[in-house]
Amino acid sequence: MNFKHLKYFVATAETGQVSRAAKLLSISQSAVTGSVRDLEALLAVTLFQRRAQGMELTDAGREFLPVARDILEKVDAAHQIHRGTSDITGSLTIAATYTVLGYFLPFHLGRLAQLYPGIDIRIVELNRQSIEEQLLRGQIDMAVALTSNIHRDGIETLTLLKSPRRLWVPAGHRFCDGGAVSLHSIAKEPYVMLTVDEAAHSSMKYWNSNNAHPSIKLRTSSVEAVRSLVANGQGVTILSDMVYRPWSLEGRRIETVVTDVEIPTMDVGLAVNRSIPLTPAKQALKSYFTSAFLSPKLQF
Known part of the structure; x- marks a missing residue:
């Protein structure tokens, strides 16, 4: 087993389709399919049910997904230890919706505090309409929200996770x-x-x-x-x-x-005011999330 097996498995699980995972990772669909099959053979379990709508995790797949994520996160943490923590400083006000705050964000806030101790992050819980209004007025710096619900002109979104x-x-x-x-x-x-x-x-x-x-x-x-x-x-x-x-x-x-x-799918990601340039602190958070969700080529 290697890290590529885990990376391709997590991408497939999070996008729900081999084609989406391949596009996200900028590789061929055959590479994703072959890697998932190799991983299933190594583990001697079926991780996905192949259906017309896409790839559905089996019970074994769901049990293995947090394990795979944990391994990849620990590897990333080890790399960060080697690199040292960042000296970027600044303060950010980040808005999050109820669901994102309860089921997505807490772990990442802990990691961000470790990697960027000089960035003071303030979290506020807002609904989608308030997030859009406050982003456009410049009252908040960034939002972590359900991007599938955000469609206002002037707001740029970056989807990180598509949850079936x-x-x-x-x-x-x-x-x-x-x-x-x-x-x-x-x-x-x-x-x-x-x-x-x-x-x-x-x-x-x-x-x-x-x-x-x-x-x-x-x-x-x-x-x-x-x-x-x-x-x-x-x-x-x-x-x-x-x-x-x-x-x-x-x-x-x-x-x-x-x-x-x-x-x-329920799409989770970042939202920013398109007309306001990214500060070093905002760029650091964007880079962290794109790296954590295996999509380094996605940009605002």
Whole structure:
């Protein structure tokens, strides 16, 4: 096993498609496919289910993903020790949405503090509309947010992670026994709708575009409430892999199932005011994130 195996595996898992991973890494699709197959042979497990919609992680793949990320992060940390910490100084106000702040950003804040001790980073939690307004007014320096929701002129985004959305069901649910499930079949089940970070609005886009309508039992801004309700058999939902955890707070298991239509990914990334030049501190953060997510050629 080598670092390339891990790098290509993580890129495929995060993008959900070999073609996207190959484009992200600027290599051929055959190189990605061959590396993933070699890794599966070395581990003697199947890491992905190959489906028409893309590459879906198996249970073994999901278990291995944080391990692979951890190894790559530790290697990167070792390189940084050799290079020493940066002497870049400055202060930055970074806005983050609820989901990003809870499920994506904390680890990276710790790494940034180690690598750039001279940069004072202040974090504020804002919704998407406030992020757009404050970026355009120059009240915040940068945002880490759901880039799939940001479309205002004057704001440049850089997507780092595309998290697939899948159907969540309780363990033993009938949907676990078959293949991909249609939205019309899901519509017959009680549905728990997450509302935070415009999740309901994003959900209704793909429901409406497929001429289907969920039978909403409850709307809530709490991801943990959704998790517990699904795990306890009170409904199903469609949410991203980034917020997925296999167990509820009560210790009940949640399974995921693919749908028979392609559901848009939840895209996470950086946003800046296009008209304001990047300071050394902002450039350092951008470089860190592009390096951490294996896409050194992406630029604002």
